[in-house]
Amino acid sequence: MGNNIWSKNVQGILMLDLSREIRFRDDRKDLFLNILGLKEGMTVVDVGCGPGAITRKLSNWLGDKTKIIGIDRDTTFINYAKEKAKEQNMYNISYLEGDALKLPLEDNSVDACMSHTVIEHVPNKEFLLEQKRVCKPNGRVSVMCARPNKYIKTEPKLLPKQSEREKKLLDKLFKGTDEIFKKYNVGKYSVDPVELPTLFDELGFKDIQVDGIAIPVAIDDARNSYKEKVIIVETQKEQLLEVVSMGLYQNKSGLSDKEEKELKQLIEERFHKRLELIKDRKYIWDYTIFLLQVVSGMVD
Numbered sequence: 001m002g003n004n005i006w007s008k009n010v011q012g013i014l015m016l017d018l019s020r021e022i023r024f025r026d027d028r029k030d031l032f033l034n035i036l037g038l039k040e041g042m043t044v045v046d047v048g049c050g051p052g053a054i055t056r057k058l059s060n061w062l063g064d065k066t067k068i069i070g071i072d073r074d075t076t077f078i079n080y081a082k083e084k085a086k087e088q089n090m091y092n093i094s095y096l097e098g099d100a101l102k103l104p105l106e107d108n109s110v111d112a113c114m115s116h117t118v119i120e121h122v123p124n125k126e127f128l129l130e131q132k133r134v135c136k137p138n139g140r141v142s143v144m145c146a147r148p149n150k151y152i153k154t155e156p157k158l159l160p161k162q163s164e165r166e167k168k169l170l171d172k173l174f175k176g177t178d179e180i181f182k183k184y185n186v187g188k189y190s191v192d193p194v195e196l197p198t199l200f201d202e203l204g205f206k207d208i209q210v211d212g213i214a215i216p217v218a219i220d221d222a223r224n225s226y227k228e229k230v231i232i233v234e235t236q237k238e239q240l241l242e243v244v245s246m247g248l249y250q251n252k253s254g255l256s257d258k259e260e261k262e263l264k265q266l267i268e269e270r271f272h273k274r275l276e277l278i279k280d281r282k283y284i285w286d287y288t289i290f291l292l293q294v295v296s297g298m299v300d
């Protein structure tokens with residue numbers, strides 16, 4: 001049953017965990033819980049939970065009386081998520097290895113299903129019908145998907161730029177990645193903003209709702225402490241270094257040892273310069289705001 005397709009070829013633990021930690025910040029707790037219709041005491045499934053950052057957020061936000069079930073087919077993610085929950089004494093979460101299209105759950109057994117950036121990689125209709133099957137009457141199925149073309153991304157003059165050499169080495173390493181993504185259906189089932197609620201309707205969901213959440217990641221925002229600013233930059237660096245490691249795993253001869261060392265050095269230097277700006281209390285306003293669409297429907 002298990003596999004490591006996603007964690008080995010598409011996105012690693014750090015990339016998913018750290019970006020979700022920022023995306024699902026605690027100060028957005030009420031916003032997320034309201035939109036997803038989640039309340040204390042429910043049984044909630046996170047379908048395609050990855051390494052589990054969102055399940056851990058829900059565990060904290062919804063408390064001990066709530067039961068969170070994380071399901072993913074990637075064994076590495078599930079093992080990591082289990083370990084992390086144990087470390088943090090989160091006894092209201094359980095993790096199951098399983099296919100989103102054949103959930104290892106009884107009919108009418110849970111109060112809500114949610115997923116974050118999963119529907120675009122699986123056949124949409126089967127994905128929603130399976131969650132409809134496991135939800136009790138009046139249970140809610142919510143789908144969150146990123147809208148990658150709705151983006152604000154600033155590149156201020158003072159931002160330490162990627163050198164031509166760094167770009168060249170990254171391009172060399174990732175030649176052929178498109179083929180790997182195609183092989184594993186990454187983004188194959190991306191769903192149009194109109195088609196998604198239409199599909200909920202066609203599949204017999206009621207009380208269909210459409211929401212959007214703007215997600216800002218702004219290092220210099222005054223609500224970030226000095227330590228948080230440093231963590232955001234360190235996180236961005238670690239994510240990129242993880243991407244490089246995954247590239248080397250897929251394409252072992254993609255870079256020579258010398259080139260690999262040079263690329264890592266260039267990345268370290270670029271992010272070091274960004275950290276220096278924080279240390280000097282210099283605000284440069286490099287930030288992104290992206291749009292997360294949320295569509296949900298209630299089971300009859």
Ligand SMILES: C[S@@+](CC[C@H](N)C(=O)[O-])C[C@H]1O[C@@H](n2cnc3c(N)ncnc32)[C@H](O)[C@@H]1O
Nearest residue numbers: 006016048049050072073074099100116117118
């Ligand atoms: C973009 S990641 C999102 C992970 C997590 N929801 C998050 O936002 O951190 C997509 C996830 O879907 C999982 N996935 C893809 N197809 C699946 C399937 N058919 N059944 C179960 N999980 C699947 C992958 O293993 C991966 O963890």
